[in-house]
Amino acid sequence: MINFGEKLKQLRFEKGVTQKQVAEYLEIAPNSVQSLEYGKIRPSYENLIKLCQYFNVSADYLLGLSDDPTRH
Numbered sequence: 001m002i003n004f005g006e007k008l009k010q011l012r013f014e015k016g017v018t019q020k021q022v023a024e025y026l027e028i029a030p031n032s033v034q035s036l037e038y039g040k041i042r043p044s045y046e047n048l049i050k051l052c053q054y055f056n057v058s059a060d061y062l063l064g065l066s067d068d069p070t071r072h
Helices: 004-015 018-024 030-037 047-057
Strands: none
Touching: 004 018, 004 030, 004 047, 018 030
8 A cells, every 4th residue: 555655755746735725724834744644754733634634535545545536
């Protein structure tokens, strides 16, 4: 299964948004999004929820626990 960072990067590319845009949405520094994608840090619960809403996917999908993005 794909890990969280790889899944985040994949979703970001699919949606056509930059790390800066995701960072602005989460109200964090752009280099923090890069750190999330490289697996250097993990998202807070609040930011995990925001990412799921932003990309319209389930937490299981974003965390790599499911291949179904709509499974809620």
